[in-house]
Amino acid sequence: MHLRPIHFVDAPFAYPDGAVARLAGGLQWFAAYEVIEHDRRSIVPVAEVARLGERAATLHARIIAPRAPWVLGERTLRFDQPHVAGILNVTPDSFSDGGAHVGDPAGAASAGVAMAAAGAAVIDVGGESTRPGAALVWEEDEARRVAPVVERLARAGALVSIDTRKAAVMEAALAAGGAIVNDVSALLWDDRALELIARSGAPVVLMHSPDPKAGGHGRPIYRDVLVEVFDWLEARVAAVVAAGVDRARIMVDPGIGFGKSLTDNLALLNGLAMFHGLGCPIMLGVSRKRMIGALDNEAPVAERLGGSIALAVAGAQAGVQSLRVHDVAATVQALRVWRGLRDRALSGAS
Structure with missing residues (x-):
């Protein structure tokens, strides 16, 4: 059921x-x-x-059930309203902004600080592209890309998550001041990752993909994508909890675009509210993704802001707590307007 x-x-x-x-x-x-x-x-x-x-x-x-806030040192991340996680790539080949900050930790950190100033609650730093066909990055190279950026951001007072599937990179980023791990493989790609998270106590984002060991972009045929992704995440949350991770420190992500067709993605987005049945905060990452181009005459990546905002607001309507985006200022503004409408409705004012 x-x-x-x-x-x-x-x-x-x-x-x-x-x-x-x-x-x-x-x-x-x-x-x-x-x-x-x-x-x-x-x-x-x-x-x-x-x-x-x-x-x-x-x-x-x-x-x-209300989602317990994450107390992370001097920072607290609350889940009683949607927040924005700003995407900061330090890769040469990410699909949207690859190369913008590679080899420039100070410039990358400056961009992250600007995101925080624009209203991002979290800065999500990634050093390896997860687009289809992207080359695997050696873990030490990835750690060298991200650790100096994480350190600068943390020193500036930003709340930082590390977007990686490698235990060594997680460890380096947490040591540099990162607070959250965001793993597209749900701690399945690296056999050392789950034990590291359990030992560190860091909150973790578990994302669904059909083949996390192979990169996450296989194309299975789903009978009912909403039910199957829910069941996969439910089993994965249970396994991670059994390994010693507090359920209250787990966030889930349905993995829009990872091993899913356009029809699958639309079904997941229309059914997003069902994922609250996992008892965890939900992250939604749809910013600038290919499905927007597929619905709008193959609009290129740089021309997908409107679609990204529409999907972010749809996520807020479904109660999603974390929206992972490239365009922080525009998304924050959209959420502030949405929040104003909700406050007015909930106040009972005519």
């Missing part, structure tokens, strides 16, 4: 007690679930979810 929150409401105060529920302690409220059981789908009011049994009760409890 799977539950997808639906029938979102603007004015929860207008409903009887128990008729609506708050989504993950955030700004969204909903009145019903789409219940998915094998090939059957039905709609059940929130007030009646208890009659669906133990699995539904577990999912419902996870969906409505």
